[in-house]
Amino acid sequence: MNEKILIIEDNNDIRESTAEILEFSGYIVTQANNGKKGVELAFQNRPDLILCDIMMPEMDGYGVLYMLGKNVETDSIPFIFLTAKAERIDFRKGMEMGADDYLTKPFDELELLKAIEGRLAKEQKQKAYHSKTLQKLENLTADSESGTSYLKALIAGRKIRQIKKGQILYYDGDQPLGIYLVLDGSIKTAKRSEDGRELMTGLFRTDDYLGVSALLLEQAFTETAEALEDSAICMLQKDSVISLLNRYPDIGTQFIKILSNDIRDKEEQLLDLAYHSVRKRLSNVLIRLSTQGQLTEFKISRDELASMAGIASETVSRTLTDFKEEGLIDKKGSMIFILDLDRMQKMKN
Numbered sequence: 001m002n003e004k005i006l007i008i009e010d011n012n013d014i015r016e017s018t019a020e021i022l023e024f025s026g027y028i029v030t031q032a033n034n035g036k037k038g039v040e041l042a043f044q045n046r047p048d049l050i051l052c053d054i055m056m057p058e059m060d061g062y063g064v065l066y067m068l069g070k071n072v073e074t075d076s077i078p079f080i081f082l083t084a085k086a087e088r089i090d091f092r093k094g095m096e097m098g099a100d101d102y103l104t105k106p107f108d109e110l111e112l113l114k115a116i117e118g119r120l121a122k123e124q125k126q127k128a129y130h131s132k133t134l135q136k137l138e139n140l141t142a143d144s145e146s147g148t149s150y151l152k153a154l155i156a157g158r159k160i161r162q163i164k165k166g167q168i169l170y171y172d173g174d175q176p177l178g179i180y181l182v183l184d185g186s187i188k189t190a191k192r193s194e195d196g197r198e199l200m201t202g203l204f205r206t207d208d209y210l211g212v213s214a215l216l217l218e219q220a221f222t223e224t225a226e227a228l229e230d231s232a233i234c235m236l237q238k239d240s241v242i243s244l245l246n247r248y249p250d251i252g253t254q255f256i257k258i259l260s261n262d263i264r265d266k267e268e269q270l271l272d273l274a275y276h277s278v279r280k281r282l283s284n285v286l287i288r289l290s291t292q293g294q295l296t297e298f299k300i301s302r303d304e305l306a307s308m309a310g311i312a313s314e315t316v317s318r319t320l321t322d323f324k325e326e327g328l329i330d331k332k333g334s335m336i337f338i339l340d341l342d343r344m345q346k347m348k349n
Contacts, residue, residue, distance in 0.1 A: 003120060004028045006047040008038030008064060009082060010056045014105065018051065018082075021109050022116075035059030039067045042074050049116060051103075054083040065097050069237075076160075078119045082107075097177070098161070098235070122162055160234050169210070169225040169233065176221060178237040180210040185231025189223040190307060200307040201266065203228075203289065212259050215241060228304065280349045281309045282319050286329070287345060290338050297337045 005027045009015035012033070019029045030047065032038035036058040042050065050068075054061035061081055068074040080101045100119055103111060160183060163169065169180065169187060180187075182204050189202040189210065201223050204210050214221050215238060245252040268284070276284070285308045289298050302320075306313040320336075323329045328344055330337040338344070 002028065003048040004030065004045070005116070006030045006032065006038060006042055006050045008032045008035060008050065008052040008056070008061070010034055010053060014053075014082070018112065021112060025113060027116075035061065035064040038064055042068060042077065043071065046073060047077060049078045049080065049120060051080050051082055051116075054081055062097060065099060069098055078122075080115055080119060100161070160232055163227045163231050163233060165227050165229050165231075167227050169227065170221050172221055172224045174221050176211050176214040176238060178235045179212055179215050179241055180225075181234045181236065182206055182208045182210070183232040183234055186228045187225055187231060187233070188228050188304070189225050191223050198307045199310055200304065202262070203308070209255075209258055212255055213262060216255070216259060228300075276349050278309075278311055278315055279319060279322070280347055281311065282316065283323075283328075283344045283347045285309045286336065286338065287341070289336075290341065296341075297335060299334050300336065301334050 005022055007015050007018055007022075007029060009018070009031075010033050015031055015033065019031055022029050030041055030045070032041050035052075035056045038050075038052065039059065041047075050064075052061045052064050059067075061083070065079060068077060068079070075098075079099050080103060081099050082103050082105060084105045100122075101115055103115055163185075170176070172191065184206055187204045187208075187210060188200050189204070190198050190200045192198050202210075210225055211221065245255065265288075282305065285305060288308075289300060290296065302313050302316050305320075306316045309316065320329065320331055324331055328338075328340050330339055
């Protein structure tokens with residue numbers, strides 16, 4: 001085991017005891033007693049993983065994460081916060097900035113080693129996503145060799161985040177730090193009414209982008225994004241994206257198309273809610289979920305369908321039963337199989 005771990009912690013006892021555990025387990029350990037020194041050490045000799053306290057003198061943990069994220073050589077280093085604070089706001093802020101995990105002090109030896117081993121193992125899996133990401137991004141610049149080269153430099157070192165089912169990517173009202181590219185899994189966006197009802201406004205799968213409108217309009221997010229299943233995403237930072245759009249008009253055109261398609265989808269959803277029957281609304285949702293006929297089966301819960309169609313969960317169950325009896329779909333648990341897409345598309349209101 002030759003992995004290098006950098007510990008940034010101002011408490012001498014915690015830092016030294018943690019280093020002792022890791023060195024005994026075969027890791028090569030470097031220590032820093034403040035954030036500024038930690039950043040310097042990371043730049044001098046890139047570690048394979050960083051353990052970092054939040055509250056420190058000279059530069060706190062958020063500052064460390066921010067400084068490392070600005071450098072392509074250190075941006076993708078797995079980063080675990082060590083903190084005595086467990087409030088949601090701290091967790092959200094760190095995850096939004098790109099932290100991979102949290103260890104709440106005091107932690108024991110087993111917790112520490114499991115967190116590190118798990119994170120290093122996920123780092124190996126991320127390498128497979130990088131080549132796929134480059135390939136998909138290159139499709140944006142098919143007519144611009146210089147644009148392709150720039151994108152390669154931009155994406156090569158970006159951190160790929162693994163997010164679990166139910167984890168929030170961003171909340172309604174958050175300021176965008178960049179745009180997100182879905183590499184695997186699926187992400188939903190939703191708005192919640194004052195009485196607590198949820199309306200799903202978008203579903204994003206592999207190769208889809210989230211947050212384009214908020215970035216281009218320079219406004220806060222107006223929806224909450226949540227993982228529908230374990231997913232992998234990559235964030236392209238705001239400044240880099242703006243620079244990319246300004247330098248390469250062809251790429252800007254592609255993002256405008258993405259935004260236009262998003263607007264069109266929302267217009268269709270509004271028309272469904274305003275004018276269509278329950279059967280037609282649910283049918284249209286199933287058609288959208290099938291990616292206009294490219295998928296014949298997908299997994300989605302009754303509540304998620306209700307959120308997308310703007311109807312009650314009980315009504316979803318009854319209507320799906322009707323569709324099954326009519327030979328339009330088959331259903332096994334949360335799996336839905338489209339049997340007759342043509343009839344669903346031609347369904348009258």
